[in-house]
Amino acid sequence: MRQKVMNKTSLIYWASGIVSICGIVFEVLFGALGSYILGDGVKQYTLTISLFLTGMGIGASVSERVTKNLILAFIYIEFLVALIGGFSSFTMFGITAYTPEGTDAFYLYFVTLIVGTLTGVELPILIRKANEIGETLNRSTARVLFSDYAGGLIGGLLFAFLLRPQFGIVKSAFLVGLINLAVALVVLWLFRSEIKRVAMHGLVGSVIGILLLLGVFFGEETAFSFEQKLYQDPIIHMEQSQYQKVILTRDDDDVRLYLNGGLQFSSIDQHRYHDALIHPVMSQAKQHDHVLILGGGDGLAANEILKYEDVRDITLVDLDPAVTDLAKTEPKLLDLNNRSLHNDKVTIKNEDAFNYLKGSDQIYDVIIVDLPDPNDESLNKLYTEEFYSLVRNHMHPEGAMIVQATSPVFATQSYWTIDETIRATGLETENFHLDVPSFGNWGFVMASRNPIDANELEVTVPTQYLKSSMIPGMTEFGKDEDEDITNADGDKIELRPNTLVDPHLIEIYQSEWKHY
Numbered sequence: 001m002r003q004k005v006m007n008k009t010s011l012i013y014w015a016s017g018i019v020s021i022c023g024i025v026f027e028v029l030f031g032a033l034g035s036y037i038l039g040d041g042v043k044q045y046t047l048t049i050s051l052f053l054t055g056m057g058i059g060a061s062v063s064e065r066v067t068k069n070l071i072l073a074f075i076y077i078e079f080l081v082a083l084i085g086g087f088s089s090f091t092m093f094g095i096t097a098y099t100p101e102g103t104d105a106f107y108l109y110f111v112t113l114i115v116g117t118l119t120g121v122e123l124p125i126l127i128r129k130a131n132e133i134g135e136t137l138n139r140s141t142a143r144v145l146f147s148d149y150a151g152g153l154i155g156g157l158l159f160a161f162l163l164r165p166q167f168g169i170v171k172s173a174f175l176v177g178l179i180n181l182a183v184a185l186v187v188l189w190l191f192r193s194e195i196k197r198v199a200m201h202g203l204v205g206s207v208i209g210i211l212l213l214l215g216v217f218f219g220e221e222t223a224f225s226f227e228q229k230l231y232q233d234p235i236i237h238m239e240q241s242q243y244q245k246v247i248l249t250r251d252d253d254d255v256r257l258y259l260n261g262g263l264q265f266s267s268i269d270q271h272r273y274h275d276a277l278i279h280p281v282m283s284q285a286k287q288h289d290h291v292l293i294l295g296g297g298d299g300l301a302a303n304e305i306l307k308y309e310d311v312r313d314i315t316l317v318d319l320d321p322a323v324t325d326l327a328k329t330e331p332k333l334l335d336l337n338n339r340s341l342h343n344d345k346v347t348i349k350n351e352d353a354f355n356y357l358k359g360s361d362q363i364y365d366v367i368i369v370d371l372p373d374p375n376d377e378s379l380n381k382l383y384t385e386e387f388y389s390l391v392r393n394h395m396h397p398e399g400a401m402i403v404q405a406t407s408p409v410f411a412t413q414s415y416w417t418i419d420e421t422i423r424a425t426g427l428e429t430e431n432f433h434l435d436v437p438s439f440g441n442w443g444f445v446m447a448s449r450n451p452i453d454a455n456e457l458e459v460t461v462p463t464q465y466l467k468s469s470m471i472p473g474m475t476e477f478g479k480d481e482d483e484d485i486t487n488a489d490g491d492k493i494e495l496r497p498n499t500l501v502d503p504h505l506i507e508i509y510q511s512e513w514k515h516y
Contacts, residue, residue, distance in 0.1 A: 009130050009133055011186075011187065011190055012126050012129055012130045012133075013130075015074075015126065015183050015186075015187060016122070016123060016126045016151070017151040017154075018151065018179065018183050019078065019081075019119070019122050019151070019180060019183055020123075020151030020152055020155065021151040021152075021154050021155035021158065021179075022081070022085070022155065022176050022179050022180050022183075023081075023115075023119040023122075023151075023152075023155065024151065024152040024155030024156050024159075025155045025156075025158060025159045025163065025172070025176045026052075026081075026085045026088070026115050026119075026173075026176060027048065027049060027052045027112075027116070028045075028155075028156060028159050028160075029088070029089065029159060029163075029164075029169060029172060029173060029176075030048040030052065030088070030108060030111070030112045030115075031044055031045035031048040031049060032159075032164065032169060033088070033089055033092055033108060033169055034047070034048055034105075034108050035260075035376075036169070036245055036260055036261065037092065037093075037096055037104060037108075037261070038104065038105055038108070041376045041377070041378075042376055042377050042506075047109065047112075048108070048109070048112045051109055051112045051113045051116060052112050052113075052115070052116035052119075053116065054113065054116065055112070055113045055114065055115065055116020055117035055118075055119070055120055056116050056117070056119055056120030057120060058113075058116075058117045058120060059116065059117040059118060059119060059120020059121040059122075060120045060121070060123070060124055061120075062117070062120075062121055063120070063121045063124035063125055064124070066121070066125060069194070069195065070125050070128055070129045070132065071129060071187060071191045071194055071195065072195055072201070073121075073125055074122065074125050074126065074129070074184075074187065075184045075187055075188050075195075075201065075205075076184075077118050077121055077122055077125070078122075078180045078181065078183055078184035078187075079181065079184055079204060079205060079208055080118055081115060081118050081119065081177070081180045082177040082178065082180040082181040082184070082208055082212065083177065083208050083211070083212075084111060084114060084115055084118075085111075085115050085173060085176065085177050085180065086173055086174045086176070086177020086178070086180075086211075086212045086215060087173070087174075087177070087211075087215065088111050088115070088173050089169045089170045089172070089173040089223070090170050090173065090174070090215060090219045090222070090223050091107070091111075092104060092107060092108060092111075093170070093223040093226040093227055094223070094226045095107050096226070096230065097226040097227070097229035097230060098226075098229070159172070163175070163176070164240065164242075165240070165241070165242045168220065168240040169240065170215075170219050170220045170223045171215075171216060171219065171220050173215075174212050174213075174215035174216045174219055175216060177212050177215075178209065178212050178213070178216070181205060181208055181209055181212060184205060185202065185205050185209075188201055188202060188205065224238065227247075230261070231247065231249050231256075231258065232249075232251070233249035233250060233251035233254060233256060234249060234250060234251065235247055235248070235249050236248050236249060236250045236332070237326065237330060239322055239326070241320050241321075241322035241323075242320070242322075243319060243320045243322075244259050244260045244320060244322075245258075245259070245260050245261070246258075246259060246320075246322050246323060246326065247259075247261075248326070248330065248332070248333075250332060253267065253268070254266055254267055254268050255267040255332045255333070255336065256438075257298055257333075259323070259372065262372065262373070262375075263438060263439070264298065264372075265298065265300065265438070266437075266438035267332075267336055268437070268438065269436050269437050269438050270300055270336070270438075271463070271464040271465050272434060272435070272436045272437075272464075272465045272466075273436045273439070273442065274300050274301055274303075274304050275304070275459075275463050275464065275465045275466035276432060276434050276442075276444055276466060276474065277301060277304075277368065277370060277402060277404060277444060278301060278304040278305060278368065278402075279304070279459045279461070279463060279466055280402070280432060280444075280446060280454075280457050280471055280474075281366055281368070281400045281401065281402040281446050282305070282308060282366060283456075283457040283458050283459070283460070284400035284446060284448055284452055284457060285365050285366045285396075285398065285399045285400040285448075286365070286396075286398035286399070287310070287365050287396075287398065287399075288305075288308050288310050288311045288312075288365055288366060289310070289311070289312045289313075289365050290312060290313055290315075290362065290363065290364045290365050290366075290396075291305050291311055291313070291314045291315070291364060291365065291366045291367075291368070292314075292315050292317070292362075292364040292366070292367045292368065292394065293305070293314060293315070293316045293317065293368045293370060294317050294353040294356075294367070294368065294369045294370065294371060294382075294391075295317075295318055295353070295368075295369065295370040295371040295372070296316060296318065296368060296370040297316070297318030297320060297323035297324045297327060298323065298327045298333060298336075298337065299316075299324075299327040299328075299333065299336075299337030299340040299341040300336060300337050300340075301368055301370050302314055302316055302337065302340040302341060302343070302346055303336075303337045303338050303340040305366075305368075306338075306340055306343055306345065306346075307461040307462065308460075308461060311345060312345065313345050313346075313347065314343075314345050314346045314347070315347050315349065315362070315364075316341070316346060316347065316348050316349070317349045317350075317351055317353050317356045318348070318349075318350060319350060319351065319352055319353070320350065321350040324341060324348050324350060327341050328341045328342060353369075353371065353382055353387075354381055354382060354387055354390070357387075357390040357391065357393075357394055358390065360394065362394065363394060363395070363396050363399075364394055364395060364396065364399060365395075365396045365398075365399040366399060366400060366401070367391055367394065367395055367399070367400075367401035367402075368401070368402060369382075369391065369401065369402065369403040369404065370404050371383075371404070373406050373509065373513075374406075374414070374498075374505050374506060374509055375506070375509055375510065375513075376506065377503065377506065380498070380503045380505060380506050381500060381503075383418055383421065383498055383505055384421065384497075384498050384499050384500050384503070384505075385421050385424045385425060385497045385498065385499050386499065386500050388403075388421060388422050388424075388425045388427075388447075389425045392425045392426070392427055392447075395449075397449055398449075398450070399448070400446060400447065400448040400452075401427075401446070401447050401448070402444055402445065402446045402447070403418065403422065403444065403445045403446075403447070404442070404443075404444055405418040405419065405443045405444055405445045406418070406442075406443065406509070407439065407440055407441055407442055407443060408431075408433050408441065408443040408477060408481040408482075409440060409441040409480075409481050410440060410441075410512065410513060411508075411509055411512040411513055412480070412481055412485055412512070413485050413493060413495070413508050413512060414505060414508050414509045414512055415443045415445075415481075416483040416485065416495055417495050417496075417497075417498055417504075417505050417508060418445055418498070418505070419431060419445045419483070420495040420496065420497055421497040421498045421499075421505075422445055422447050423447075424497035425447075426449075427447040427448060427449060428447065428448055428449065428450065428451050428452055429445055429446065429447045429452070430445075430446045430447075430452035430454060430475060431443065431444070431445055431446075431475060431477065432444045432445075432446065432454075432471075432474040432475055433474060433477065433481075434474055441481070454471050454472045454474070454475045455471075455472050457471045458471075459471075483495070
């Protein structure tokens with residue numbers, strides 16, 4: 001008899017650990033889902049974690065009202081977590097594709113609160129059941145909570161290093177739901193002597209299991225059709241890398257690359273963007289022996305630089321190997337970048353740009369900063385005074401750098417804040433912008449230790465768009481896009497450098513782009 005009691009209490013502790021692993025996976029999965037679909041990763045993780053914990057508090061309060069058959073209550077809580085959590089990602093993509101804007105955010109926050117509440121009911125029930133079996137209250141509480149906290153660590157590691165990179169957000173949710181269901185069915189079987197109509201409860205669990213298995217095998221394909229609705233052209237490549245969702249679309253001759261839903265280029269007009277990014281700064285630099293590209297994993301910037309015969313080597317630093325591998329293997333990208341990443345002059349380093357600069361002592365004649373816009377904390381550090389100081393320190397005294405700096409029309413204050421941040425490092429700057437139909441009016445900031453005269457910049461290699469006579473005109477800004485920015489009261493806004501300690505550029509950027 002005592003051995004049977006010990007087996008049951010051990011099962012309770014194991015169950016608490018496993019459902020805790022599932023709970024933390026769902027918690028961070030909801031954050032990742034919000035970050036990918038809704039943007040602003042810091043905001044989404046903050047809201048989902050807060051709502052999940054609030055739900056757990058509500059659940060703990062509700063649990064005291066569960067007075068009859070604690071084990072059966074636990075089983076049906078797991079059934080609900082398995083069903084709701086398992087279908088959460090799949091449903092989110094469907095809602096995003098077919099419902100009005102804002103519905104997806106409401107759904108995500110609602111389901112986060114519900115799953116958090118169900119998770120909050122679990123542990124008090126398990127503690128009370130262990131106590132009911134014969135464990136002392138302090139012993140049962142301590143052991144269940146230990147299993148919960150240890151399970152939380154394991155769940156976080158599993159999601160970050162196995163589930164998300166290997167299975168993606170949709171399939172991971174179904175798999176974790178199956179684990180919750182398995183715990184429920186094991187508990188149902190081992191406590192069957194205390195439960196009436198075991199076969200009926202087992203049938204309910206079996207139906208949920210069939211639905212989840214269908215989700216594992218077919219859910220991702222269906223979610224893909226939902227996601228296709230978010231893009232105007234057919235998807236020809238989709239991949240969830242360790243860092244981001246990589247999407248390649250094609251419609252006739254228009255090939256487009258998206259990272260986490262953000263457009264990176266269109267083959268129809270990418271030449272305009274890259275002509276402006278590369279050729280003025282190559283003219284400003286006195287020599288081109290050593291070139292550094294930060295970002296640019298699609299190989300398009302490298303393709304333009306390789307037109308200069310005096311370039312000896314190009315170092316391309318892009319965080320995500322999925323992007324550079326795609327640029328080296330996808331036929332459509334190889335046609336666009338002319339196999340630039342296969343050139344012997346090009347060395348690819350899949351590293352964080354900030355960390356690369358901190359660890360390198362190489363000096364470069366030209367530095368191209370072609371990074372995604374500063375829309376979250378991880379990207380913000382690449383738009384700070386500290387980062388641009390590192391770039392400056394790696395730039396030859398007669399060299400030059402250029403930064404893609406978002407749109408001076410759609411995000412005027414963001415653009416000029418980037419310029420102010422670069423100038424805070426002691427460099428001279430010049431500002432350029434042009435129309436790129438896929439993006440709208442887009443801006444760049446060139447910087448050098450020497451004064452920059454746009455009238456002296458020349459295009460000396462073949463291009464599809466840019467010619468020397470156009471460059472001075474690219475430095476002219478209209479009244480509604482120049483650096484004399486005013487607030488609603490008509491007072492001039494004083495710009496200040498963006499820093500690691502004061503990352504105000506994120507807030508400015510998000511407020512300016514929310515209407516576009």
